[in-house]
Amino acid sequence: MKVIFSLDGKTKEIQTKTGATLADILKAEKINLQTGLIKLNGKLTHPTTELKDGDKLEFVNIIYGG
């Protein structure tokens, strides 16, 4: 199945296996959950939630340097 993934204003389509979770996508993208918020279809969502085909996933980076 395919999901739409956004990070820092950049969007891409990701092909993933059925039953994949938000946490699986973050792991594949090498993103540390501690550094931001994960939203599914615009809402804050638990990382172990299973994705559906066509879901829109967004990672909001909250950690900035300095």
Add this chain to the structure above:
Amino acid sequence: MVTCTKCKKRDAVVDLGYTGSDLCSPCFIAYFEHRVFKTNREFKLIQHGDKIGVGVSGGKDSAALLFVLTKLTKHVGAQLIPILIDEGITGYRDKAAEKAQALCDKLGLTLHRLSYKKVFGISMDETVKKRDKVKWRGACSYCGVFRKHALNKAAFDLGCDKLAIGHNADDMAQTILMNFLKSEPARFMRFGAFSGITERDKFVMRIKPLMYVTERECAIYCTLRDLPFHLQECPYSSDSFRGELKDFLNSVEEKHPGSKFNIIKSFLSLKELMVAAPVSEKELKHCAKCGTPCSGENCKACLLTEELKNAPQGQLKNRK
């Protein structure tokens, strides 16, 4: 879907690795506020009748701080005075200030503003243009000193008893590690839930009600509470030692949940021992120019301002 471990009814939206719990939106909000209230009780940060200055930037940490403190101060019986320091960073602080103003409007609070230009005669935009002609310092080296000084001045001039700042558990853990790695044990004595030099003229004691909530939890709280906040990297932020420690701590926390809190707890235990056997510190004086408590003849803010005033105009190249 994971069910909330607290109410066992609603879907969980947050996983708190260090507690092993998964919380729904209302239970997370209650948990977050309980942590801040508990910190306040444990360290007696805000008490009845206090006039509390609150440093607000428009960012998530200070937005969460101001919102929780409005609830806490109503309960305790204290007054809140939001203070915004305008560094003079075009396209950055002005946007964040709009969010801070929107939050204050929502809460029915008056936002007090003070700019670097007014206090030091120079904005951060101008500072960055001048600094390469002096000697190289990161922009954060100026801004950190200036912000602390300006916040203290505003809080003092407004007659605040204490100054609440949005330092969270991440900030605390980073600072503790930095002090260890730089071998600066004397700084430990001034660090904690209260910080700075206590009981000094012209100094308003800083308090950290968010010290037991993480940066990520502050962002989650603001999102779930639908608070206005600004998320944008400062254009002058540079790779710093603190930034490296931030990355390191987030990696450790991901693999070993609770590490950030353990660093804070270990530090507080060590500090108790250090209070019993105090580390020698330089005798404190007052800055000959502005009167701020400091260890030398002049405070760091006045030294940096003077350095910039004497520098010829120049443009920094290839450095943030």
